[in-house]
Amino acid sequence: MTVFAGTNGAGKSTISLQMRDFIGEVVDPDQIAIRLNPENPRSADLSAGKEAIKRIRSLINSNSHFAVETTLSGTFFLRHMQLAKVEGYEIVIYYIGLQDVQMHIDRVASRVEQGGHWIAEEDIRWRYGQSLQNLKPAVSIADQLIIIDNTFEPAIIAEIRNNQLVYKIDQAPNWSKGVLDLFKID
Numbered sequence: 001m002t003v004f005a006g007t008n009g010a011g012k013s014t015i016s017l018q019m020r021d022f023i024g025e026v027v028d029p030d031q032i033a034i035r036l037n038p039e040n041p042r043s044a045d046l047s048a049g050k051e052a053i054k055r056i057r058s059l060i061n062s063n064s065h066f067a068v069e070t071t072l073s074g075t076f077f078l079r080h081m082q083l084a085k086v087e088g089y090e091i092v093i094y095y096i097g098l099q100d101v102q103m104h105i106d107r108v109a110s111r112v113e114q115g116g117h118w119i120a121e122e123d124i125r126w127r128y129g130q131s132l133q134n135l136k137p138a139v140s141i142a143d144q145l146i147i148i149d150n151t152f153e154p155a156i157i158a159e160i161r162n163n164q165l166v167y168k169i170d171q172a173p174n175w176s177k178g179v180l181d182l183f184k185i186d
Helices: 014-016 029-037 043-061 076-086 101-113 120-143 172-180
Strands: 002-005 025-027 066-070 092-097 143-148 155-161 164-167
Touching: 002 014, 002 076, 014 066, 025 029, 025 043, 029 043, 029 155, 043 066, 043 076, 066 076, 066 092, 066 172, 076 120, 092 120, 092 155, 143 172, 155 172
Parallel strands: 002 066, 002 092, 025 066, 092 143
Antiparallel strands: 143 155, 155 164
8 A cells, every 4th residue: 555645735736646546546535526526526525535435445345556745634534654654565655745845835826826726725734734744643654654755856755664764865854754753763
């Protein structure tokens, strides 16, 4: 199970698209909502979420390789990562972040100008804090966590394997320090 996590506008879809040949099916509730109601995808969020849940459970039950995209602002994906882990899955998380919450807001606004989907600013602000907070318990579930700063271009800033920090750049961005401060390189 591969998880692409980060606040709206971080670049999850762009990075997962580049890896599609290696990660299997990508379950993305945003894309499901667009498919269900192209004119107003936000009105289909609840239905899309239910469909995503069914698909994820089906993939786990069939022991299939798959990936998900999530803001990691709730506990749903934490629970499903744990469920997949119990079923013998290796869990790999790519957490993508930007230098600050305003950059997430600006990128979503830019995406909307290009025809992409809108997310309310207050939702982005709330998800930003929640996502970073939920990254801490996700570390203990994941077999591998790769933290990527996508402020300018995607750059790996740290890697944690089996709850051990194995790589970290010297000057990690401030947004990542809440998680990285939990670890020391062995």
